[in-house]
Amino acid sequence: MSSPTEQRQDGFATDPVVAIMLSRPTRETAVSSRELPERALDEAIRRCETLQPAIHPMEAVLRKSIVLMAILAIAVPLPSTAQERFTPPNGGLGGQQFISRCPSGALLTGIVALTGAYINNIAPVCDGRALRGAGGRGERRSVDCPAGSVIQSVWFISLRSDNHLLKNLNVHCVARGTRIGTADIQLTTPGRFSGKLELYPHGNMDCGAQNITGLQGRAGDAVDALGLICG
Known part of the structure; x- marks a missing residue:
């Protein structure tokens, strides 16, 4: 004996009662519906209102994948090159x-x-505006790139003494957004x-592809060590 409810290819259940409501309205089905008991008719209407088409398995997998990707996009920030x-x-450790x-x-x-005999205090100049420095006191000296340029690298030399205090700097300027040199x-x-x-500790510092x-570094009464912040 076959089950009273079977599945059609379009995903709808073919319960005998529901089939009446889903079929094309004809004179015969209209007459049949009037002959149904009142309870069966109410049940057929309820099923028709709540019944949903079956979802193909591949469509279900696709929907789950889309939801998962949306959750990951919110929860896991993408790596940033900046x-x-x-x-x-x-320099030294003081x-x-x-x-x-x-x-x-x-x-x-x-x-x-x-400065004094070496660099006592140092501060960055950002887009022409000097920020607060770190270190001690001394005679003011500065270097500024030409208009429209930024510092691309900083060459340094330190003392040979154990404290390796910062002695001299040389900055290499490039046109903003390029690697075209404009000044040293x-x-x-x-x-x-x-x-x-x-024979003195020396080297060059840059941020590679970043700006x-x-x-940053270490300072007390003088600048003990110097590094860059890249972003």
């Missing part, structure tokens, strides 16, 4: 850590320093080096 990072500070970031969207266009500017301090420069968005 994520902030610090370059390793170059002083306290300092972090001086440019305002959002601004880039490093210059450096202000207070030195920030020097009084006093001569004893011996060849290559320089601030300075």
